[in-house]
Structures are given as C-alpha cells and as structure tokens.
Amino acid sequence: MDFMARALELANLALGRTSPNPAVGAVIVKDGLIVGEGFTQPAGFAHAEVMALRAAGKQADGAEIYITLEPCCHIGRTPPCTDAILAAGIRAVHVAVLDPFPAVNGQGVAMLKAAGLEIEVGERAAEATILNQAFFHAVRHGRPFVTAKWAMTLDGKLATSRHDSKWVSGAEARQFVHQERDASDAIIVGLGTVLADDPLLTVRIEANAPRRAYRPVGPLRVVFDSAGHTPPNCQILANVETAPVLIATTQAADSERIRQLQRTGAEVIKFPSLNGYVDARAVLDELKRRGANRVLLEGGSELFGTFFERRLVDRILAFVAPRIAGGREAISPIGGIGVERMADALRLANVSYRAIGADLLVEGLLEQP
Numbered sequence: 001m002d003f004m005a006r007a008l009e010l011a012n013l014a015l016g017r018t019s020p021n022p023a024v025g026a027v028i029v030k031d032g033l034i035v036g037e038g039f040t041q042p043a044g045f046a047h048a049e050v051m052a053l054r055a056a057g058k059q060a061d062g063a064e065i066y067i068t069l070e071p072c073c074h075i076g077r078t079p080p081c082t083d084a085i086l087a088a089g090i091r092a093v094h095v096a097v098l099d100p101f102p103a104v105n106g107q108g109v110a111m112l113k114a115a116g117l118e119i120e121v122g123e124r125a126a127e128a129t130i131l132n133q134a135f136f137h138a139v140r141h142g143r144p145f146v147t148a149k150w151a152m153t154l155d156g157k158l159a160t161s162r163h164d165s166k167w168v169s170g171a172e173a174r175q176f177v178h179q180e181r182d183a184s185d186a187i188i189v190g191l192g193t194v195l196a197d198d199p200l201l202t203v204r205i206e207a208n209a210p211r212r213a214y215r216p217v218g219p220l221r222v223v224f225d226s227a228g229h230t231p232p233n234c235q236i237l238a239n240v241e242t243a244p245v246l247i248a249t250t251q252a253a254d255s256e257r258i259r260q261l262q263r264t265g266a267e268v269i270k271f272p273s274l275n276g277y278v279d280a281r282a283v284l285d286e287l288k289r290r291g292a293n294r295v296l297l298e299g300g301s302e303l304f305g306t307f308f309e310r311r312l313v314d315r316i317l318a319f320v321a322p323r324i325a326g327g328r329e330a331i332s333p334i335g336g337i338g339v340e341r342m343a344d345a346l347r348l349a350n351v352s353y354r355a356i357g358a359d360l361l362v363e364g365l366l367e368q369p
Contacts, residue, residue, distance in 0.1 A: 003034070003066040004096055004124045010039040010048070010258040011068045011131055015183040017042055020291035022069055022099070022135040025053040028090075032061035039213070043291065047072065049081040061089035066269045068128045070099040070121075073261055082111050085176030092118035096128035100139050108363060134294035137200045137314060143284045144185070144295040149177060150302060150333045151319040151359070158301060160327035163196045169319045178204050180317065182311045185292035188283075190291040190303035191230060194223055200235050201298070202243045218243035218291070224278045224303055228253030228268070232260045241264035248278045280306050305336020308346060313366050316348060320360040 010025030017023070018040045026048035028036035034280025036059065044344050046054070049071050071081035071093070085093065096104050098121065113119045129136065133267040134145035150168035152158055159165035167174065168333045181187055182203045189201065201221045205211055223230055223242060229247045230237070236245055245266040249258070259270050269286065280303075287295060295308060307313050318333070339345050348364030354359075 001034075003029050004068070004094060006037070007048075007066045007068045007096070008124060008127055010037055011128075014039040014041075014048075015131070015212060016185060016219065016294065017213055017215055019135075019185045019293040020138070021047075022132045022293075024048040024067065024069045024213050026068075027066045028052045028056040028060055028063050029066065030056075030059055031182045035059040035063060038364075041059045047081050048084045050078070050135070053084055056088075062091050063089075064092040064094065064118075065090050066094045067098045068124075069132060070095050070097070070104055070106070071112070072101075072104050073101070073111050074103040076103075080108075085112065085117075086115055090117065092120070094120045096123055096124055097121075097125045098124070100136055102139075103300045127242060133315075138288065138293045143281070143312075144292045146284070146297055146307065147180070147184075147296045147315040147317060148297045148307065148313045149180065149317040149319075150299060150304070151321060152333055153321055153323045153325045155324045155326060156332055157298070157325040157327070158333055159196070159331045159332040160325050161327040163331065165197060168323065168357050169321050170357040171360070173319045173321075173359045175206055175209060176361070179209070181219060181297055182215070184219045184294045184296040186199065186222055186287050186295045188224065188295060188297045188303070189223045191223060191225040191302040192302065193259075193298070194230055194234055194236060197302070198235050199238075202239065209244050216242075217351075219296075220244050220246055220287075220290075222246045222248055222283065223286070224248050224280075224283070226252055226263065226273065227275050228257035230261060230266075232264050237261070237264040237266055238255050248283050250278055252276075277306065279312060280312055283307050284312065290319060295346050299333075301331055301333055301335035304334045305338070308334060309336050309364075311366075311368060316364050316366060318362045319356065320362065322358055322367075328335075 007027045011023045014023035021043050026042045036052045036056025038048050040048045047054045073080045073082040139147040144197035187201050247268045347367045349367050351364035
C-alpha cells in the first residue's frame with residue numbers, strides 16, 4: 001500500500017476546515033500495517049500527527065509515520081508535534097514536503113533527525129505542494145490564494161445579452177465547483193452577480209459524491225458592493241446562520257441601507273475605495289487577518305477585471321461549454337480596461353486540460369511579473 005497516498009487522501013478531507021493552518025494527513029505504520037491515521041482538526045485543536053498517534057496508542061512505539069507536511073516544532077495554539085512524535089517512540093518519519101512557515105521551515109525535520117530518527121523527505125512532494133498551495137502562498141505573500149472560476153460558451157460568453165446564465169456548464173462541472181467551494185475559506189462575487197443571478201453561493205454536495213470532514217459553517221460569502229445596494233431579500237442573505245455573509249462596501253454606502261443589511265444578519269464593513277469601487281486588496285487583507293488561506297472568486301466580469309488588473313488572481317478554473325450564445329451585448333468573462341497589445345496579455349503556467357462531463361476545464365496558474 002502507498003502510505004503517503006493515503007496520507008494525502010486524509011489531508012484532502014481537511015481542506016477548508018483548518019485555516020490559517022495547513023491541511024495535513026498522517027498515517028502510522030507498523031510491520032507493514034496501518035495502526036493509526038488522522039488529519040488536521042480546526043485551528044486550535046489537534047494536528048494530524050497527534051490525531052494519528054492517539055489512534056495508534058502504544059502501537060506507535062517503534063513505528064513509522066507518513067506526514068504530508070513537515071511536523072511543527074514550535075508552540076502555537078497547540079504544543080509541537082515533534083515532541084509528540086518523540087514521546088510516542090516513532091522510529092522513522094516520512095515527510096512529503098517541508099513547511100515554509102518561518103517557525104518551522106526545515107527545523108522540525110532537523111530536530112527529529114538530531115534525536116536519532118530516520119528521516120525521508122520528498123515522497124509525493126508535488127501532490128502535497130498542490131494540496132497546500134494556498135497555505136504556502138499565504139505564508140510567502142501575506143494574502144490569500146485566489147482562484148478565479150468561470151464558465152463560458154465556446155464563443156466566450158458568460159451569459160446571453162439578456163443576462164441569462166442558467167446554465168452555461170453541465171451538472172458535472174457545477175458539482176466540481178461545489179467541491180471547490182467546499183475547500184475554500186471564502187467565496188467572492190460582485191453586486192452585479194447578485195442582482196443578475198440571485199445566487200445562494202452555498203456548498204451543495206450530491207449525496208453520492210465524495211465528502212470532506214464535517215463543517216458546521218460554510219465558507220464566508222463576500223459581496224463587493226460599493227454603495228450598499230445588495231437587496232435585503234436576496235437569496236444570499238437568507239441563510240447567514242449556516243453560511244455567513246460579508247458585504248464589502250465603501251463610504252459611499254447610505255447608512256440606512258447598511259442598517260437594513262445588518263438586520264438580515266450580514267456583516268457590513270466599509271473598506272477604502274479605489275477609483276470609486278471597493279479596494280480588492282484591502283478586502284483580501286481583511287480575509288487574511290481572519291485566517292483565510294483559500295479564496296474562490298466567482299464573478300462577475302468587472303470584478304474579474306479588477307482582480308486581474310491588480311494581479312490578485314493566482315489560479316484559473318475556466319470551464320468551456322460546447323454551446324454558442326452569440327450576441328454583441330452578451331457578457332464576456334473579463335471586464336475592465338484590458339491590455340492594448342496581445343504581447344502584454346496575461347499568461348498561464350502549469351496549464352492542464354480535462355473533460356468534466358461535456359465541458360472542457362482549463363486550469364492553470366497566473367504568471368506573476
């Protein structure tokens with residue numbers, strides 16, 4: 001059995017539930033058999049290694065542990081995992097990838113090696129890096145990792161000239177997006193999307209689909225609304241108890257409108273404005289302050305334009321549906337000013353293509369200047 005692959009499966013169960021901590025999986029093996037496994041609990045509770053050690057009990061003595069990320073060696077909200085590993089009598093540690101967090105960053109592995117444990121680093125490192133790419137980005141760049149997602153027709157339209165967008169993509173692609181939402185800490189849309197589509201923006205996983213660990217509250221839903229024009233009776237404000245809402249507005253918002261939104265249970269914050277609109281970087285800074293690592297940007301086109309122009313997008317998920325909408329007034333994915341020369345167009349790296357039902361998913365990372 002591939003024990004590190006199992007550890008990665010466990011880590012995936014924790015995505016969207018551990019921020020600002022990374023999602024980690026751990027498997028303890030003795031005499032070729034798994035005797036304990038676990039994944040990171042919500043921030044402030046046990047890390048993956050401790051959960052696995054608890055499950056293994058006395059069988060951890062003389063065993064090996066496979067961990068998707070270097071164990072911590074500092075005191076944060078919980079004690080160091082390196083201490084727990086040493087106390088349990090683990091003899092060998094397999095680590096997929098080192099933790100870039102400054103208080104760890106190779107020191108955890110060095111500490112265990114100095115104590116005489118066998119250390120192996122690098123098994124399934126690429127997969128482990130992708131799984132925690134949002135955490136790594138937040139550590140290195142000081143803001144959440146932003147994925148921009150859209151679905152468009154073959155001729156590049158998000159909706160018809162009458163703003164009808166249900167549905168551009170198929171059921172399989174939409175379920176894929178719900179899995180992405182489930183792994184995210186926050187979902188961002190603009191007021192235009194709320195007015196045109198009246199979306200729920202909640203996580204809805206099909207009964208027979210893979211599920212991650214239980215999550216009592218859904219990802220934070222954020223609406224960019226410069227003047228506070230979000231309708232108090234819209235769907236996004238109907239279930240704030242289980243899926244909280246933040247209305248990001250500016251000083252231009254009328255006080256009575258703000259009070260109406262607050263009465264629905266939504267949180268309303270006035271952010272600095274930039275060119276008359278909510279400053280996107282200021283909102284991302286606030287989300288990072290709250291511990292968010294992974295953010296999903298779902299539109300609309302003008303908000304996409306703002307994020308792309310300010311280089312605040314890191315990953316692209318673009319679904320291309322085998323449909324043609326036509327129409328000069330039909331909406332395209334990216335608004336804003338755009339570039340004047342094709343040579344200046346933004347480029348993607350690590351691009352992949354795959355079929356999701358009848359649709360084509362194009363995924364890649366935005367090249368940064």
